[in-house]
Amino acid sequence: MSSAVAPTPEYELPEGYTHIYSGKVRDLYKTPDDRLLFVASDRISAYDWVLPTPIPDKGRILTAMSIWWFDRLSDLVPNHVITTNVPDSVARRAMVCHRLDMFPVECVARGYLTGSGLTEYQAQKSVCGVNLPPGLKDGSKLPKTIFTPATKAELGEHDENVTFDEVVAAIGQDEAQQLRRLTTLVYDRAASIAAERGLILADTKLEFGSRPDGTIVLADEVLTPDSSRYWPADEWEPGHAQPSFDKQYVRDWLTSPASGWDRHSGEAPPALPDDVVEKTRAKYVEAYERLTGKRFA
Numbered sequence: 001m002s003s004a005v006a007p008t009p010e011y012e013l014p015e016g017y018t019h020i021y022s023g024k025v026r027d028l029y030k031t032p033d034d035r036l037l038f039v040a041s042d043r044i045s046a047y048d049w050v051l052p053t054p055i056p057d058k059g060r061i062l063t064a065m066s067i068w069w070f071d072r073l074s075d076l077v078p079n080h081v082i083t084t085n086v087p088d089s090v091a092r093r094a095m096v097c098h099r100l101d102m103f104p105v106e107c108v109a110r111g112y113l114t115g116s117g118l119t120e121y122q123a124q125k126s127v128c129g130v131n132l133p134p135g136l137k138d139g140s141k142l143p144k145t146i147f148t149p150a151t152k153a154e155l156g157e158h159d160e161n162v163t164f165d166e167v168v169a170a171i172g173q174d175e176a177q178q179l180r181r182l183t184t185l186v187y188d189r190a191a192s193i194a195a196e197r198g199l200i201l202a203d204t205k206l207e208f209g210s211r212p213d214g215t216i217v218l219a220d221e222v223l224t225p226d227s228s229r230y231w232p233a234d235e236w237e238p239g240h241a242q243p244s245f246d247k248q249y250v251r252d253w254l255t256s257p258a259s260g261w262d263r264h265s266g267e268a269p270p271a272l273p274d275d276v277v278e279k280t281r282a283k284y285v286e287a288y289e290r291l292t293g294k295r296f297a
């Protein structure tokens with residue numbers, strides 16, 4: 001289905017859970033006691049499409065990764081997770097979370113230049129109003145971590161990069177500065193931990209909300225391959241698109257003659273072959289095990 005159509009969740013929930021919203025690969029529910037149930041599906045997206053073939057355990061692996069990162073970041077910023085004690089139908093791939101007043105900002109930190117940041121840099125030698133030195137290429141390491149916020153796009157649309165001043169106009173100076181500080185703090189710690197494990201964390205997208213008392217809280221999923229770009233450090237070579245740690249098999253097959261699909265055709269992509277599904281699942285398991293040092297059961 002195209003990215004413009006919210007998928008129908010592939011599981012049942014008990015009485016009292018109300019579906020609020022589905023993104024490409026995540027679903028949000030209100031719980032019977034008026035908290036939120038944040039579900040990570042096994043859906044995978046590529047080239048702005050939700051693919052018809054799920055990746056077994058993807059939701060469980062990425063939920064375990066989020067929980068691991070939340071724990072390692074709790075001294076920097078509180079998070080929205082209440083418990084992972086969830087209904088059996090979403091066991092290990094859902095979190096019960098505090099309902100927050102979400103900031104209307106995608107808080108992106110970049111340590112490397114690629115994607116929309118590269119496109120903007122190539123046009124104006126800056127990203128989100130942050131001036132960068134000349135001569136940077138696709139995959140270049142940035143002189144320092146930059147905060148490159150974006151607006152939250154509707155399903156099927158792309159987020160739009162905005163300047164820090166636009167964030168100030170939207171939410172006020174103090175909270176904008178807090179979001180920038182926390183976003184770069186979280187990225188720098190995570191990038192350092194990932195580097196110790198042979199992974200480059202090129203960039204990540206965080207979402208924050210606030211409690212009624214104004215406390216800023218880290219929400220959503222954190223530092224998963226769906227919200228971040230991870231590259232294998234031993235293959236890093238600025239000057240071209242870096243291999244995606246988790247989706248390269250999917251991208252390579254979809255853009256190969258074997259798929260029979262033209263990504264520019266506007267037609268939905270075909271189902272993935274078993275070997276691509278299995279290799280992609282293995283990459284998610286590898287990312288989890290390399291980052292956490294734990295076996296994925």
Ligand SMILES: N#Cc1c(N)ncnc1-c1cnn(Cc2cccc(F)c2)c1
Nearest residue numbers: 021022023026027028080099100219220
């Ligand atoms: N996290 C969180 C959260 C919170 N703790 N409190 C209030 N709202 C949100 C919230 C609202 N939208 N999203 C994005 C999102 C998440 C999951 C699935 C989706 F489809 C979309 C997050």
